[in-house]
Amino acid sequence: MSPSDGDPARPARGRPRSFDREVALDQAMRVFWSKGYAGASLGDLTSAMGIASPSLYAAFGSKEGLYSEAIHRYVAVHEADFWGVMSAATARESVESLLRKAAEAFSTPDSPQGCMVLQTAMEAHELSPELGASLCDLRASNAQTLERRLLKGIEEGDVAPATDARAVADFYATIHKGLSVSAKGGASRQELDSVVTSAMAAWGPLTGG
Amino acid sequence: MSPSDGDPARPARGRPRSFDREVALDQAMRVFWSKGYAGASLGDLTSAMGIASPSLYAAFGSKEGLYSEAIHRYVAVHEADFWGVMSAATARESVESLLRKAAEAFSTPDSPQGCMVLQTAMEAHELSPELGASLCDLRASNAQTLERRLLKGIEEGDVAPATDARAVADFYATIHKGLSVSAKGGASRQELDSVVTSAMAAWGPLTGG
DNA sequence: GCCAATCTGTATCGATTGGTACAGAATAGC
DNA sequence: GCTATTCTGTACCAATCGATACAGATTGGC
Numbered sequence: 001m002s003p004s005d006g007d008p009a010r011p012a013r014g015r016p017r018s019f020d021r022e023v024a025l026d027q028a029m030r031v032f033w034s035k036g037y038a039g040a041s042l043g044d045l046t047s048a049m050g051i052a053s054p055s056l057y058a059a060f061g062s063k064e065g066l067y068s069e070a071i072h073r074y075v076a077v078h079e080a081d082f083w084g085v086m087s088a089a090t091a092r093e094s095v096e097s098l099l100r101k102a103a104e105a106f107s108t109p110d111s112p113q114g115c116m117v118l119q120t121a122m123e124a125h126e127l128s129p130e131l132g133a134s135l136c137d138l139r140a141s142n143a144q145t146l147e148r149r150l151l152k153g154i155e156e157g158d159v160a161p162a163t164d165a166r167a168v169a170d171f172y173a174t175i176h177k178g179l180s181v182s183a184k185g186g187a188s189r190q191e192l193d194s195v196v197t198s199a200m201a202a203w204g205p206l207t208g209g
Numbered sequence: 210m211s212p213s214d215g216d217p218a219r220p221a222r223g224r225p226r227s228f229d230r231e232v233a234l235d236q237a238m239r240v241f242w243s244k245g246y247a248g249a250s251l252g253d254l255t256s257a258m259g260i261a262s263p264s265l266y267a268a269f270g271s272k273e274g275l276y277s278e279a280i281h282r283y284v285a286v287h288e289a290d291f292w293g294v295m296s297a298a299t300a301r302e303s304v305e306s307l308l309r310k311a312a313e314a315f316s317t318p319d320s321p322q323g324c325m326v327l328q329t330a331m332e333a334h335e336l337s338p339e340l341g342a343s344l345c346d347l348r349a350s351n352a353q354t355l356e357r358r359l360l361k362g363i364e365e366g367d368v369a370p371a372t373d374a375r376a377v378a379d380f381y382a383t384i385h386k387g388l389s390v391s392a393k394g395g396a397s398r399q400e401l402d403s404v405v406t407s408a409m410a411a412w413g414p415l416t417g418g
Numbered sequence: 419g420c421c422a423a424t425c426t427g428t429a430t431c432g433a434t435t436g437g438t439a440c441a442g443a444a445t446a447g448c
Numbered sequence: 449g450c451t452a453t454t455c456t457g458t459a460c461c462a463a464t465c466g467a468t469a470c471a472g473a474t475t476g477g478c
Contacts, residue, residue, distance in 0.1 A: 014454025015444040036331050038247050042436060052457055053437070059455095063436065114330075121393040122245050122328055139394050170400060171407035177390040178383030184330040185348055191379060198380035202411030223424025224474040251466060261427055262467070268425095272466065419478100426473070435464065443456075448449100 021059055024049040028060075029070035034112035037067050037123045068131055074116045075138065078105070086145060091153025092207075095146065095172050096200050102176055103192035106183035114184035118177050143173035160208035168206050175199045230268055233258040237269075238279035243321035246276050246332045277340055283325045284347065287314070295354060300362025301416075304355065304381050305409050311385055312401035315392035323393035327386055352382035369417040377415045384408045 027048040031040045042063065046053050060066040081101055088094040106114050117138050124132040147169035153159035179192050236257045240249045251272065255262050269275040290310055297303040315323050326347050333341040356378035362368035388401050 013446040013452070015456075017455065018444095035334065039332065039335060041434080043434085054439095054458095055456065057437070118390060119331055121323075121390055122331060123248065125244060126248060136394060167403050167407055171404050174384060174387030174391055174404045174408075176387070178385070178387030181327060181330055181386040181390060182383055185345060194376050195380050195383045198376055198411065198415055199383075201414035202407065205410035205413065206407055222422070222476040224426075226425065227474095250464080252464085263428095263469095264426065266467065421478085422476090424473100424475075427471095429468105429470090431466105431468070433465080433467105436462100438461070439459090441456105441458090443454100445454080446452090448451085 017055075017059070019049070019051050019055070024051060024059070025066075025069055025073055028066055029073055029116070030112060032067055032070050033074070033116040033119075036119060037064075038126050064128060064131060067127075068134075071116065071120070071135065071138070081105075082145070086149050090156075090158040091150050092158070092200075092203055094149050094153075095203075096196065098146075099172065099175060099179070099196040099199065100193065102179055103183075103196050104189055106179055107187065107189040107192055113186070115176075115180040118180040119184065142176055143169045146172055163207045171202070171206065172199065226264075226268070228258070228260050228264070233260060233268070234275075234278055234282055237275055238282055238325070239321060241276055241279050242283070242325040242328075245328060246273075247335050273337060273340060276336075277343075280325065280329070280344065280347070290314075291354070295358050299365075299367040300359050301367070301409075301412055303358050303362075304412075305405065307355075308381065308384060308388070308405040308408065309402065311388055312392075312405050313398055315388055316396065316398040316401055322395070324385075324389040327389040328393065351385055352378045355381055372416045380411070380415065381408065 027050070028045050031044050031048045035044065042053055042056070045063075045066070046056055049056065056066065060069060082098070085097040085101055086094050088097055102115070105111075117135065120135045121139065124135065127135070147165050150159055150163065150165035150168055154161055154163060154165065159165075175195070179195065182192060182195070236259070237254050240253050240257045244253065251262055251265070254272075254275070255265055258265065265275065269278060291307070294306040294310055295303050297306055311324070314320075326344065329344045330348065333344065336344070356374050359368055359372065359374035359377055363370055363372060363374065368374075384404065388404065391401060391404070
């Protein structure tokens with residue numbers, strides 16, 4: 001592997017890179033986000049990133065390497081919000097805020113619609129087994145985070161002790177996935193928000209209130 | 210267009226087709242179902258169908274034509290169940306049965322996982338505008354059917370008159386979408402069924418019971 | 419038997435795919 | 449200035465994509 005493959009460190013000598021690696025990665029992320037891995041051709045990527053293919057390969061190694069970095073950047077950018085929401089006062093507030101944030105983010109016209117991670121479910125068979133498994137874990141992590149927040153709520157007393165945290169987490173994670181699909185299909189923020197409101201109506205019965 | 214394009218009618222003369230058009234279409238449906246439109250190459254399709262590409266083009270016109278027929282066959286095969294379920298005694302029974310049937314169908318190892326129609330959301334940009342719009346309508350039709358069933362429930366008295374049928378339908382349609390994504394990710398029937406049970410806990414609050 | 423019609427299989431088409439060879443340009447160290 | 453090193457842009461690679469030309473095979477009608 002060449003010393004520059006994916007290495008963000010500035011080398012001591014040689015012609016400097018003429019583009020901003022993070023900006024280019026952001027552009028690539030948006031292309032993958034809206035078209036998926038297979039749907040995004042190298043031509044789509046290089047034109048969006050403003051560079052030629054040899055520069056892309058020197059900086060990111062391969063199309064799959066670029067995709068992997070784009071996904072991880074997407075997660076890094078959005079997990080800040082995620083953890084902020086999860087530290088709300090009660091589990092119920094955390095879950096509702098998460099879904100409201102998702103409804104807003106999935107439907108904003110400033111970026112592609114839906115969740116970039118959840119949309120990867122269809123293309124696991126086009127990727128290397130390692131990256132496919134990594135994406136599968138990433139998709140499952142939402143439910144795990146929700147479950148941990150619910151268990152914390154039980155500890156802190158704002159959720160009934162008999163609550164099946166796993167089942168409740170799976171339920172709201174399923175809503176999350178459904179919101180992503182609806183958004184990809186063109187649903188408005190109002191429509192998604194209405195679904196969140198409906199989903200929160202289940203909170204009482206589900207947590208034994 | 211040649212007289213044989215997509216025409217299932219047996220011509221009066223000429224060498225007869227050496228394969229069963231419906232069987233071949235079923236095989237193609239399974240390939241598209243598991244890999245999506247772009248992910249299914251002609252090689253995948255012809256080898257699964259057991260025919261060479263000229264026979265495919267003579268019988269179905271084009272890859273997109275074959276995909277369109279495969280989707281419509283999928284809908285035709287599954288909508289029988291769908292209508293049966295929708296004619297249950299109460300709206301609640303109809304909705305729950307629909308979701309239970311979906312949970313079972315999405316996770317059965319006998320066929321690809323998840324819903325073939327709902328999985329089309331990511332590939333609208335690879336298809337002709339007409340087929341893309343047709344698939345979008347197909348994806349929206351679940352919510353419309355649920356809404357009609359709820360309105361019938363209000364008429365028949367098993368659903369409270371003040372119920373927001375549109376909102377409740379959108380909620381359960383979102384669960385339906387989420388179940389498809391979870392199944393594609395490998396969720397078991399038990400996991401999906403658990404989510405359905407959780408979702409039905411919202412029925413009372415949502416229908417003002 | 420013969421012709422018209424239709425399907426099958428091989429072999430291939432041009433376009434596009436992901437990926438790279440190579441020459442020239444730009445930098446740091448000396 | 450000179451060399452080593454690294455990036456850029458053109459031009460190109462083999463492989464694969466969806467789709468087809470064509471010759472041979474198989475039928476019904478006459």
